Amino acid sequence: MAPTRMRGFAAAATAAAAILALSACSTGPADGGSSSDAPAAAGAADQFPVTIEHAFGETVIDELPDRVATVDWVNADVVLALGVVPVGMQSDEYGGNENASTPWKDAKLEELGAAIGTDKAPVQYSEADGYAFDEVAATNPDVILAAYSGLTQEDYDTLSEIAPVVAYPEVAYGTPWQESTRIIGEALGLADEAEELVTETEETVAASAADYPSIVGKTFIYGNLDPASAEGVSIYTANDNRPRFLESIGMVQADVVAENTEGSEEFFIAWSAERANELESDIFVTWVPDEATTEAIVEDPLLSQIPAVESGALVADPDNTLTLSISAANPLSLPWALDTFLPMLDEAAQAAEG
Structure with a gap:
């Protein structure tokens, strides 16, 4: 079976995900209020406004975003790796644990004082049947990050009615993780930190592979x-x-x-x-x-x-x-x-x- 939009896996993955699927998990109050207590973006305000070009045109972020929502894979992980807790992120149906999350995200959330199940945790929304537009909107985000994603023009337009959207640069599900990290770093006023993170991760991979x-x-x-x-x-x-x-x-x-x-x-x-x-x-x-x-x-x-x-x-x-x-x-x-x-x-x- 050929890979589908369901995260770039073969359709067999959809069947596997159905067996392993976790029910949609929403942590914190429905209005996204829990995330107001989560660590805000620590980027440099003087880097704004920034303009980010992508497959659907360009997005202008006027000022340092405080409330950051993510959709699809990778984006929430990068945000967390940069030390920022998103107000909302997708739940992990495929490969997820009892928290509808992953071991690496759980560890970072705990480090940042926003473990799932606490009042500072991000809201989680299921994307098993497509993007959760209403639930994303309920988090009242300042920006929506989708640097690695499969957004269609229609998806992009719908999300853009909620907040500025940073989409993938060229190919759906084709953004290298290094580029996703740099794009997200720029969107959060953390460009230098993102570059350091790319370098550190590449060095970790190289050292282990040696x-x-x-x-x-x-x-x-x-x-x-x-x-x-x-x-x-x-x-x-x-x-x-x-x-x-x-x-x-x-x-x-x-x-x-x-x-x-x-x-x-x-x-x-x-x-x-x-x-x-x-x-x-x-x-x-x-x-x-x-x-x-x-x-x-x-x-x-x-x-x-x-x-x-x-x-x-x-x-x-x-x-x-x-x-x-x-x-x-x-x-x-x-x-x-x-x-x-x-x-x-x-x-x-x-x-x-x-």
Whole structure:
């Protein structure tokens, strides 16, 4: 099944999310009043007004925003990483915990004195059925951040009636986490802090990856393998943060992907299972809803012909939270993921070497 708007995962993820979905969680009073006690943006007021260009034009933020709302993945994480507690953010249905949040967000919220369940926590709204316009409006935001998102023109126009909206620069779900961080930093008057955060995160990733030299130079395909679907295979392009992460640690996207996605503005392409044997790479990385799916891939008459599957160099991640941490990469999620994800890649790299 091909990835859908439901956070850039294959439609199988929607089914998984439905099973794991948490009911929409709203913390604090319905009028968003709890967030008035949350830490305000600590940016520099003299940096305003700022003008941010994006896919739908440009947005002017006249003064330092005090009440910051976010939609979609990544944006709330970056805001928190910069030390600001949003008045509202999406709840995490896919990969979320009992708080409809993630371990890395929970840790940062606690550090900032705004743990979920307390009166200083952000309001959370479910986006399982699309953007929660009414709930976003109820937080009375000064700005709405969507630097990494899948906003349509209609979504953007609707949100813009609530507050100024900072959308993605070019491609839906295609903003590198570094660029999302810089854009959000500018919107919050924290441009210098955002640059420092990017540098620190990149250094953390590089230092951890250095412990796994066998990964360097290995070719990869990052996609989704679903034996239960007619299509069978989706491949993430260079526009997606998953392949970007693997390239950042020294891996090389396979030629078959580069050749078939050159010039594409999409974050994925569909690939026929009938041509699975053409997907030549040292390692194939996929997320799966459960361990049974991994076994089904290995036993599938077509998908088992993928060279990396044949060689045992398949990385099949059944942990939805880990999948989310890489798929929605950001300065909070990446350090959390490294100790688990890098050993999985290293094991596959060893298998590829025979």
